[in-house]
Amino acid sequence: MASYNPVNEAVIAELKKIVGEKYVWTTPEKMEPYSHDEVTDPKYVKMPEAVVLPANAAEIAEIIKLANRERIPVVPRGAGTGLASAAVPFKGGIVLSLERMNKILEIDTINMFMVVEPGVTTEAVQKAANAAGYLYAGDPCSGDSSFIGGNVATNAGGNKAVKYGTTRRQIYGLEIVTPEGEIVTLGGKCMKDSTGYSLVNLIIGSEGTLGVITKIYLKLMPLPKEQIDLLAVFPDLTTAIGVVPKIMAAGITPTCVEFMDNETIKCCEEFLREKQPHSDNGYYIIIKLEGENEEQLEEQAATIDELCSENGAMAVLVADPAKIWKARKAFAEADRARSLVFSMEDIVVPMSEIPKAVEQIAAIGRKHGVTMHCAGHAADGNIHVNILKDKMSDEEWNRVLPAVQEELYTLVYSLGGKLSGEHGIGYKRVKLLERFASPVEIKMMKAIKQALDPNLILNPGKVIDI
Template sequence: MSNYNAVSQDLIKKLAEIIGDKYVISDPDRMDPYSHDEVTDPKYKKMPEVVVLPANAQEISQIVKLAAANNVPVIARGGGTGLTSASVPFKGGIVLSVERMNKIIGIDKENMFMEVEPGVTTGDVQKAANEQGFLYAGDPCSGDSSFIGGNVATNAGGNKAVKYGTTRHQVNGVEIVTAEGEIVTFGGKCKKDSTGYSLLNLVIGSEGTLGIITKCYLKLVPLAKNVMDVLAVFPDLKTAIGIVPKIMSAGIMPMCVEFMDNESIKCCEKFLNEKLPNSENGYYIIISIEGDNEELLEDQCVTIDEMATEHGAMTVLAADPARIWKARKAYAEADRARSLIFSMEDLVVPVDKIPQTVEKIAELGEKYNIAIHCAGHAGDGNIHANILKDQLSDEEWNEKLPKLQNEIYTAVYQVGGKLSGEHGIGYKRVKLLEQYANPVELKMMKAIKQALDPKNILNPGKVIDIG
């Protein structure tokens, strides 16, 4: 923080002149919710010096210009549902919340696009699209509370990524405010664009370090008339994951393919106080398929049933989607109820490497005597491994966790995996990225950050640290 100036009372006064006294927060009690995201470990909490709630891109532009002139950091914040502390002001400065920028500007039915401000929740985007007969395919588990701007900033994944891709694949344009306070739009409603470098894709997933997102152009697709869910329960994870490529190579393109290990199922069952199928010894594969031809979908469900049974499934059920998806989406919340402090690892590996990776994680959990629950997206190799602090002392936790993470990620990179599939790097994984990423890749990232934010005022210390 010594490289930056503190937020002065004079600066707070100037911020109030831009957006109004009502939308400048400096009271510690009111700022406290902005001092952390969903990460509960107190070492990832830092109080802002001031919080501002601008109403539009023009106000954000003025705020950024003022911050740059005073050498003060600006940390953009969405719904605060992140899991990497990306929106926490560890270098001090101004936390800029987009919560007032919550309008759905319009839906273009002919071009199948939605234009939205960044503070709209993902759930509201999905609902608005559905009401017009469309689907917005971005579907993170935090959709009811996460903001679309945050989804774009982190390139959020979610349950439908196996068919539709991550948030990157749902976005055709963004308006941003740059580190110099300029307002610019990358992309838009054109479906193709080979006009120079893809600055749009550079901004998506940059976690507020290259620009502040002020508007999004989202792709829509026609809403399928029918959705069917199948739950296949297997005796072990290797057998469970093994069915995934068989189903997809059979000409069936699932919308979702999720997995839960047995410990996760038990934890969710206890949290929800609801009996779940085969919770004693089962491993879940949850498959959703969609389409307009109901008869064809029923035939595909029969095919999935036959293939899963032949592959060793103990039970195959036409899933009660409300109950099963409730359990899958409660995965993180259930672990938090058991252990307030836990570390959610968001690794991604080739799909066929999921079983050996999860087995290795379980082996390391036993080695360090730490509970680790695994669930995630079987169709795209994204494993969420929740490492639970449980009854460990702070000293034991802080000693064991880095060692355990290093062993996990060494194994992940040995099979061609990566640090993050959808949550991003944020603050928590900066050192891990420096340790495991290709040095040339790191050099290029630093060069981009330096070029686009030479004063390093946009969310400093996140993703890549240029000092």
């Protein structure tokens, strides 16, 4: 276990010299927003010793060299919209906020690349791509506020991953500052690269533990001309989910295939004060089709309509995209409004195992007397399971939650699944990873971390704890 030194006055003075006086914060009022992410449980809150806002990679390199010399943790942070407490300084030290590095540096329409700094919001990236006539295909639910750097650090997924893959697939190059304070560009605008180990892919999803991302080479795609949104309503979740493999097997690759259970629909309806169709007893599958050709989409929509109707749908509707996606994206906020403390799990299983997974998850909830809402990404097997504390005492919650998680992940791993589809391990799931991943895998991850960050300076205690 590494031990660290506190951020003392001399270090603060050096930090101020590096980034300028006004970009080093040490008061509780200024630092409070940096003491947590979107995980609401109070045990995932920790005040930084200092918050530093660098302007560029050179400043970050200096900060990290200082931190190595003084043995102080550095925790890189995007917009703080994470769901795994990856950007919270549980071992103390400096929070390195990338919010000032918010420039779109280049839109290269010939090679179809966008080069951006990490502090640009995902939505700003998407809008800039659209304005230039292209698509940036990454689309996490938090896109209106999340930073693109955070998307890369967690390999964010989102609704469009069915068709376009997760953030990993949109990234061909990164500039990073290494855990020892060196600046290096990995990859770039080349569409193919077999030039040694894929360090780009190692950094993507490493949650700020192997490097600070300072520049990102994003791939753009042709902007689809047409889209159709469908809402299929089913009498129960198993029937609803059961139709998804049938759609995929028909050779259709929708952009999104989402599901919501009935409790979740009701919860979102109430939160948004907006009536949703068949919300009294329906379970939703929401599908977005995109493409170049209207006729082709209509053909696909007709096939989906037929498959859903044959497989027990109560209704298949052409949906108002604004309304239906607002409801889907309100999932986390609606649950938070009901129960400030809740645990959002992020399980992923092979697609075919979703019906079995959701059935058995419901049984786990009943057994432990806890409300669990399910929604998520049906076609790629990624289910968000919100476990609600509701009116439970802290004591009961701290007993019930681990018991539920133990059963949940035992189930998930028995189905060939994994701990996290898109939210990452962060701090919240370190012990669960240690419990459920193969010891060989854990050993490999620890060896890599120690090799690249010998002083264990960068975001220590996240992903793995050494």
